[in-house]
Amino acid sequence: MAQFTVTVNPYQNQPPNQLGINIVYIEDPDVPGFYTIQPADVTTDTDPVYADPEGDAPAVLRVKSIPLAGRGILQYNLTEVVSGDLPLDIPWVSLSAGALRFVPVNYIGQYEEQMDFDIADTGSGQFSGLTTGQLRLNVGLVRNQPATIGDGSADMDYQSTLVFTREMFTTLTTPPYSDPEGDAAEALKILTLPEETGMALNGVPVVVNQVIPFSSIDAGLFTYTNDDVMDTGGDIQSFTFAIRDAGSGEFSE
DSSP, X not given: OOOOOOOOOOOOOOOOOBOOEEEEEESOTTSSSOEEOOGXXXXXXXXXXXXXXXXXXXXXXXXXXXXXXXXXXXXXXXEEOOGGGOSEEEEHHHHHTTOEEEEEOSOOSOEEEEEEEEEEETTTOOBOOOSOOEEEEEESOOOOOOOBOOBOOOOOOTTOEEEOOHXXXXXXXXXXXXXXXXXXXEEEEEEEOOSSOOEEETTEEOOTTOEEEHHHHHTTOEEEEOOOTTGGGOOOOOOEEEEEETTXXXXXX
């Protein structure tokens, strides 16, 4: 009798591989006098959103920087965070309970403060090491509003490639793209994909939550290919999207 042995190599759980930037507006710092930083502020509300190779949830928030002296303070469990506390690691359960907040002080005029952060996931227990985690706190600034968008459509031939244009997502939608401040469309975010995924950017398959600059769309790099030989009788495919305008830096809801 012979024996055949299969060895499964170990796999190391990876840390988060995507952090983003979020802009929060505190239009009236006197009410209630502080802003509570929530988990969504550093994950789902960032651009791009938090992501982990294994899909692991966040476990720890690491605060890497604090506001400038005299402009505002960070408080953790009601105690001021000072430079000597950095980096400060906050368990996710504490963040969810509202333990971290920003308190504007000596409010005069309008200003922006920034908190740099990193995140460790539950699987690897490691921080990402990325430098893109930023929470920008705009105090007293009037919020530039995101754009409003409508549904779009296009026809294409059997087994052909459709090249998307800017107009398909703006002037040709119902209702057309509109921004309160008149800001131009800056980027497109793909929220869901068609069932038959032939969508690509410069030949590379597009993924959910991918952000596509309109400059790339203007260059003809955003396409959809129908290569299903069974679609001789016609077919309807759809996807959902959001648009970020150049002024607010926020995606439409």
